[in-house]
Amino acid sequence: MTEDRTIASLLAETTGATLVRGEATATVAGVEHDSRRIEPGTLFIAIPGFTADGHDFLAGATAAGAGALLVQRDHAAAWQSLPPGPAIVAVEDTRIAMAEAAAWFYGHPGREMAVVGVTGTDGKTTTSHLLTSVLESGGGKTGRLGTVDTYLPGETGSVSGRMTTPEAPEVQRLLRRMADAGCDYAIVESTSHGLALHRLDHVEYDVAVCTNITGDHLDFHKTFEAYREAKGLLFDALDHSAGKGVTKVAVVNDDDPSANAMLSRTKHAEHVRFGLEAREADVLGRNLQLRADGTDFRLVTRWGMAETSIQLPALFNVSNALAAAAAGLALGIDLPSVARGLAAAPGVPGRMERIVCGQPFDVIVDYAHTGEAVRKVLDVLRDVTRGKLMIVIGAAGERDPGRRFGVGRAAAIGADFAVFTNEDPRSEDPAAIVREIGKHAEGAGKVRGQDFIEIEDRREAIAEAMRRAQPGDLVVVCGKGHEQSIIYGTDAQPWDDREVTRFELAKLGFGG
Numbered sequence: 001m002t003e004d005r006t007i008a009s010l011l012a013e014t015t016g017a018t019l020v021r022g023e024a025t026a027t028v029a030g031v032e033h034d035s036r037r038i039e040p041g042t043l044f045i046a047i048p049g050f051t052a053d054g055h056d057f058l059a060g061a062t063a064a065g066a067g068a069l070l071v072q073r074d075h076a077a078a079w080q081s082l083p084p085g086p087a088i089v090a091v092e093d094t095r096i097a098m099a100e101a102a103a104w105f106y107g108h109p110g111r112e113m114a115v116v117g118v119t120g121t122d123g124k125t126t127t128s129h130l131l132t133s134v135l136e137s138g139g140g141k142t143g144r145l146g147t148v149d150t151y152l153p154g155e156t157g158s159v160s161g162r163m164t165t166p167e168a169p170e171v172q173r174l175l176r177r178m179a180d181a182g183c184d185y186a187i188v189e190s191t192s193h194g195l196a197l198h199r200l201d202h203v204e205y206d207v208a209v210c211t212n213i214t215g216d217h218l219d220f221h222k223t224f225e226a227y228r229e230a231k232g233l234l235f236d237a238l239d240h241s242a243g244k245g246v247t248k249v250a251v252v253n254d255d256d257p258s259a260n261a262m263l264s265r266t267k268h269a270e271h272v273r274f275g276l277e278a279r280e281a282d283v284l285g286r287n288l289q290l291r292a293d294g295t296d297f298r299l300v301t302r303w304g305m306a307e308t309s310i311q312l313p314a315l316f317n318v319s320n321a322l323a324a325a326a327a328g329l330a331l332g333i334d335l336p337s338v339a340r341g342l343a344a345a346p347g348v349p350g351r352m353e354r355i356v357c358g359q360p361f362d363v364i365v366d367y368a369h370t371g372e373a374v375r376k377v378l379d380v381l382r383d384v385t386r387g388k389l390m391i392v393i394g395a396a397g398e399r400d401p402g403r404r405f406g407v408g409r410a411a412a413i414g415a416d417f418a419v420f421t422n423e424d425p426r427s428e429d430p431a432a433i434v435r436e437i438g439k440h441a442e443g444a445g446k447v448r449g450q451d452f453i454e455i456e457d458r459r460e461a462i463a464e465a466m467r468r469a470q471p472g473d474l475v476v477v478c479g480k481g482h483e484q485s486i487i488y489g490t491d492a493q494p495w496d497d498r499e500v501t502r503f504e505l506a507k508l509g510f511g512g
Contacts, residue, residue, distance in 0.1 A: 005029075005105055007068055007087050010043070013104045014089070014097050017070075020079075022087025028067055031105045031169045033098060040065035043105070044086075045098045045169075046079075048072065054094070055079070062086055070094055070101060099201035102172040109172065109179040110186065110204030111242045113143075116327055117190040117203065117234045120211030120253075122373050123320040124189045126312065127211055130324035130345045135185050137341030138333035143178030146189040148349050148482045150174055152181050165194025171203065185331070192230040200234075204241040208234045208269070209251040209327050211320060213258040214372045228258055235265035249330040251323065254278035272330050274322040276315065283326040285318050292384040297321075299339060303329050308339035311347055314380040350481025352377070355501050359510040360471035361387070365497045367481025369396070369423065371406020374478055378414030387472030388416040392465045394423030394458065394479050395437055397430070404433065407478075408440030411452070417468070418452040421461035423479040424487040431456050458486065462497070463504040477501055 008024040011017045029041030035057035038044055044061035046054035046069065055078035058069055068087040071079045072094050079088055091097040103110070116131065118124050125147045132151065135142045144151040145166075165171070171188070178186050190208075194200045213228050238248045250266050252259040254275035263271050274283035282302045289296040295318055296309045310321045321342050328338045347353060355363040362385070368377045374393060382389055391411050395404040411418040420437045422430040434454045441452050448454070455461040465475050477497050480486070486495035505511075 007089065010068075010089065010101060010104055014070075014091060014100045017089050017091050017097065020088050020090045022068070024087075026067060026087045028105065031098075031102050033167060033169065035061045035064065038064040038066050041067035043068045043070060043101060045070040045094055045101060046072065046075070047094050047098065048075070058082055070097060096198050096201065099168040099172075099198045102168040103202035105169075106172040106176040108202070108204070108242070109175040110202065111244060112179040113175075113183050113186045114206045114244065114246045114331060115175075115186045115188060115204055115241075116207040116209065116331070117188050117200070117205045117237070118209045118211070118323075118327075119190045119192070119195070119231050119234045120209075121214045121370070122376070123211035123316065123323070124191070125367075126317060126320040126348050126351055127209065127323045127327075128187050128189050129348045130310070130321055130342060131187055131209075131327050133345035134324050134328035134333060134338050134341035135187075135331070137344060138328065138337040140184040140333075141182055142185045142187065143174075143181065143183040144187040145171065145174050146187070152178055152183070165189070165191045165199050168199050168201065171199060175203065190234050192227055195233040196230040200237075203237070204244075205234065205237045205248075206241065206244065206246040207249045207251060207327050207330055208238055208262075208266070209323050210234070210253060210256070210258070210262045211323055212253050212256045213262075214370070228261060231258075232262055232265040235262050235269070238266045238269040247330070249327075251326045251330060253319065253323065254281040255319070270330070272326045274319075274326040276319055276322070283322050283329065285322050288315070288318060290315065290383070299325055299335070301325070301329060301335065304335045306335050306339040308342045310342055310345065313352060313384070314376070316376050316380075317352075350483070350498070352380075353481075353498065355498060355505070357502055357505040357510040359466075359469070359505055359508070361469040362474040363466075363469075363501060363505070364474070364476045365481060365501060366476055366478050367483075369407070369479045370403055371410045374407050374410040375414055377476060377478065378410065381474055381476055382414065385472075385474040387470055387474070389414070390417045390419070390465055390469060390473060390475045391415040392419045392421060392458075392461050392475070392477045392479075393437075394421045395433055396424040396479075397426035397428030397433055401436075404436045405440045408437040409444050411437075412441040412444035412446045416451075418446075419461045419465050420452060420454045421458045422456055422486075423458070426487050427489055430488075458495075459500055459504070462500055463507070466501070466504045466508055 005028045028043040044066040055075040248269040250269040254273040273281040275281040284300040287298040485492040
């Protein structure tokens with residue numbers, strides 16, 4: 001991008017925007033919603049947030065040199081009292097306008113690539129990683145914006161913060177980097193929060209993929225119907241994204257009860273179904289040979305058949321592979337390249353990741369943090385465990401309380417022994433959360449002290465599980481996976497389940 005971004009051009013691209021102060025010829029040097037990151041010439045967007053209102057920081061943004069302010073009309077008192085300074089643009093809803101402004105400032109990068117959105121309760125990250133390998137196997141340069149990392153050809157970096165979907169300015173900035181790097185494809189993990197909060201507006205999707213939909217995030221969405229509605233926004237977007245000479249395609253899991261509901265959200269996109277149990281889907285998995293370190297299977301598709309494998313265990317990862325294969329085939333990648341791409345894809349950090357330090361028992365770290373995800377992980381590991389199957393698991397504070405019931409019951413039913421502990425307690429009492437999980441395990445017939453214990457401190461919980469493990473046992477540490485912090489109150493403290501586990505194993509004499 002080299003041309004200046006003027007207020008006049010912002011007004012032309014922002015729905016219902018009016019210039020209420022300043023000159024339309026003024027230029028913008030950046031777009032921010034965080035007043036702490038304002039630099040001279042930046043457009044500061046005042047967002048009424050969940051804990052703070054950006055309109056309270058207008059004076060500070062002005063003092064920091066903001067070149068323009070984007071405000072809501074219903075917050076007039078906050079901006080009409082400002083002294084002369086930056087241009088002020090008023091809109092009805094700054095959150096919606098922020099996505100428009102971000103796409104405007106970064107030159108609509110999604111229009112320069114084929115964009116794939118991946119949504120679903122489980123499997124978004126694994127599917128995105130597998131699809132990256134599929135598209136690269138087909139010769140395409142691919143960028144990825146996901147939960148674990150951002151990825152560009154030859155470069156991988158962490159996503160800022162703990163949000164699974166960054167705010168719109170960061171999304172568009174990263175898409176611009178992908179477009180400028182010459183990417184043919186951009187894969188965007190598209191969470192229900194990101195979709196509902198307009199963070200992913202104007203991404204310009206060409207392919208929408210839904211892995212599955214089970215109850216989650218009800219702390220935010222309140223009902224399953226609202227949660228599914230948010231997921232469906234990804235499929236709505238197919239009918240409104242820019243034409244790029246790429247066929248719009250909706251990809252759904254035919255084994256999932258919400259498949260038809262997702263397909264009904266788009267009027268013009270082609271439909272591609274994948275499945276393990278479905279009989280007439282476009283992409284099927286057959287002749288599965290499950291192993292502890294991966295899975296061999298046959299791709300049976302309307303494009304032909306091919307033998308392939310993935311370096312991931314578990315039936316649900318085969319489903320993720322079918323989702324990636326379906327998206328790749330929908331984008332025109334030939335079947336042999338799809339099969340090669342799946343087989344070449346490495347494991348995903350923090351997803352069924354083995355920790356090997358010379359110990360006589362198996363240790364796995366996984367991101368599973370919902371009841372359904374924990375159940376699936378334990379079902380898989382049961383088949384490859386020679387001794388006892390043990391789990392370390394918690395539930396996050398200020399999130400759907402139903403998770404506590406889900407993980408407590410799943411651990412009680414699926415594991416031989418559980419250590420319940422904290423996981424991002426935030427402002428809630430960690431001990432109370434842990435006790436609540438334990439009560440749900442008792443409700444499933446388990447006995448405290450015999451079938452499970454409660455240890456509030458997560459490090460000590462992991463250490464205790466390592467101490468109890470005997471040769472042939474398997475310990476799975478669930479809930480955080482790849483994450484690099486643990487949140488107490490509003491303080492995010494450095495944390496990595498994998499490194500903590502290695503450290504505790506080293507204390508027991510297992511060093512590699």
